[in-house]
Amino acid sequence: MLKVNERPYEFTPGLRLAELAQRLKPDADVFIVNGFPVPPATELQDHDHCWLIRRGEKTGMEEMERLLYARHTPGxxxxxxxxxxxxxxxxxxxxxxxxxxxxxxxxxxxxxxxxxxxxxxxxxxxxxxxxxxxxxxxxxxxxxxxxxxxxxxxxxxxxxxxxxxxxxxxxxxxxxxxxxxxxxxxxxxxxxxxxxxxxxxxxxxxxxxxxxxxxxxxxxxxxxxxxxxxxxxxxxxxxxxxxxxxxxxxxxxxxxxxxxxxxxx
Amino acid sequence: MEIIVNGENRQAPPGITVAAYVATLGFDPETVVVELDGQILGRLEYDERRLAEGAELELIRFVGGG
The missing domain is CATH 3.40.50.720 (NAD(P)-binding Rossmann-like Domain)
Incomplete structure (x- = not known):
């Protein structure tokens, strides 16, 4: 199971970020996996946390807060x-x-x-x-x-x-x-x-x-x-x-x- | 008489006030936090408290800028 913008999404082997974006958020132009920006061609692993963001888009409070904190040391x-x-x-x-x-x-x-x-x-x-x-x-x-x-x-x-x-x-x-x-x-x-x-x-x-x-x-x-x-x-x-x-x-x-x-x- | 200032032995005139002693070091007393014999002094005490033989002074001096 993946998490995409904090929602669960079925994982399939070989799935690339670009494909995922095509299905869920075709206008996304920022791709973040497990807290790090990555290119859209990135192949996903099971349990990855993915963020599909459109640059300049106002994301919801909770979502933005999670993104901001993605780089913070856990704990x-x-x-x-x-x-x-x-x-x-x-x-x-x-x-x-x-x-x-x-x-x-x-x-x-x-x-x-x-x-x-x-x-x-x-x-x-x-x-x-x-x-x-x-x-x-x-x-x-x-x-x-x-x-x-x-x-x-x-x-x-x-x-x-x-x-x-x-x-x-x-x-x-x-x-x-x-x-x-x-x-x-x-x-x-x-x-x-x-x-x-x-x-x-x-x-x-x-x-x-x-x-x-x-x-x-x-x-x-x-x-x-x-x-x-x-x-x-x-x-x-x-x-x-x-x-x-x-x-x-x-x-x-x-x-x-x-x-x-x-x-x- | 001998007193201890920030861990070092120093000479001071007997009975000198804290404020006067700090001034002899070239510091504005208002820019210094003073601990005398383990107790932090309030600003008004600088002019009242006098140093006795063997007094232990800790002086924390501040310079401007921020």
Whole structure:
């Protein structure tokens, strides 16, 4: 028995994908078998999972969700789908962390920033020219929905403080500190350590410029508390923030979030 | 007097406040998270708490950029 677009279909030896498409969906032009795109001449094996898709066609929610998740490592998906992660600051770190977590299917994201998208953000942040002037929370919500429409995205667009961080992010599994300013970075860690001892925490410090890649490290401060960066390279005139190195740090953060969600600490 | 800062022995003037000691290192105290003798200090405590002989300080300092 085959599965074709999630419906059972009788298997016959020697059956090729093109024939199957001819019978079931003659206008299909994308062919996926067991999660991988393949040419239409592919000969099918019993128990194959086949997808026949017409490019640009809006597939049903369930079908699309299965397709998106076809590349996810089995077992990982199930464990991160119901997790909720808070991201403080949606700049070069936060917007990149959010995109990475959305792509792998972290099911719940709480995005916090009070700023608007500015042209100078576009050298490293996951926004577009036509979003200049929008609230970052709204712009990122739009962008994440285009990547993965099955997320639960919440937003908070006011300033974060020592008082409101524990309230706004109550119940998140992991808190990701992606602020720009060093005072806010310190404030966030202090708040998490004293008032949110259960939450995982991944902060960042030292990622400006174009210094060596491998100086960016993920340091464990204590159980479930990590700081990413080289600890030194601060943003200042002559040492700007740029997509490559900020992106390295952001993806360190995203991978550490994933590890914490999977119980690896 | 001798204190321990991030695992290393250092000299500090007796009775100096946490905020003043952090400033001697050239850091803005607001950019540093301080653990004194195993306890994370609130921001208001930086100006109140004084270092005693043998005090153990862990300083986590942040630089800007994100």
């Amino acid at each position: 990982v998906q199930a464990r991160i789908k119901d997790s909720r992660v808070g991201i403080m600051g949606l700049g070069g770190l936060g917007s990149v962390v959010a995109v990475a977590l959305a792509r792998i299917g972290v099911g719940g994201l709480l995005l916090a920033d009070y700023d608007l998208v500015e042209p100078s953000n576009l050298n490293r942040q996951q926004f577009f020219v036509d979003q200049v002037g929008m609230k970052k929370t709204e712009a990122l919500r739009q962008n994440l929905a285009r990547i993965n429409p099955y997320l639960r995205v919440e937003t908070f667009d006011q300033e974060l403080t020592e008082e409101n961080i524990p309230l706004v992010f109550a119940g998140v599994k992991v808190l990701v500190e992606c602020f720009d300013g060093p005072r806010m970075k310190a404030l966030a860690l202090r708040t998490a350590l004293t008032r949110m001892p259960e939450a995982g925490y991944v902060g960042a410090s030292g990622l400006a410029g174009y210094g060596e890649n491998d100086l960016i490290r993920t340091r464990r401060l204590r159980p479930h508390v990590y700081i990413v960066g080289d600890g030194e390279a601060e943003a200042r005139p002559g040492q700007g923030l740029m997509a490559p190195r900020v992106g390295i740090a952001a993806h360190h953060q995203a991978n550490q979030v994933l590890r914490l969600l999977l119980g690896l600490d």
